[in-house]
Amino acid sequence: MATLRRMKLQRLFQPRNPLFWIFLVLNGLSTVLSWLTHTYALSGWLAVVVLVFAVGNAVLGMRIAWRLVHS
Numbered sequence: 686m687a688t689l690r691r692m693k694l695q696r697l698f699q700p701r702n703p704l705f706w707i708f709l710v711l712n713g714l715s716t717v718l719s720w721l722t723h724t725y726a727l728s729g730w731l732a733v734v735v736l737v738f739a740v741g742n743a744v745l746g747m748r749i750a751w752r753l754v755h756s
Contacts, residue, residue, distance in 0.1 A: 704749050708753065714742055715743065719739075722739070
């Protein structure tokens with residue numbers, strides 16, 4: 686049976702790495718975007734713009750988290 690390498694989540698906490706701080710800012714932005722979409726009824730184009738930012742933010746945050754864990 687093949688053994689899987691365990692991912693160490695402690696690797697995310699790297700305060701000396703600038704990517705760590707960008708990761709925290711993106712998580713904060715994700716919170717703000719989520720709050721915005723749940724609090725206000727956004728019109729068509731504004732909803733699309735917020736959706737694009739939210740998806741881009743999520744993808745970029747996941748890529749940065751992956752780099753931090755595997756660095």
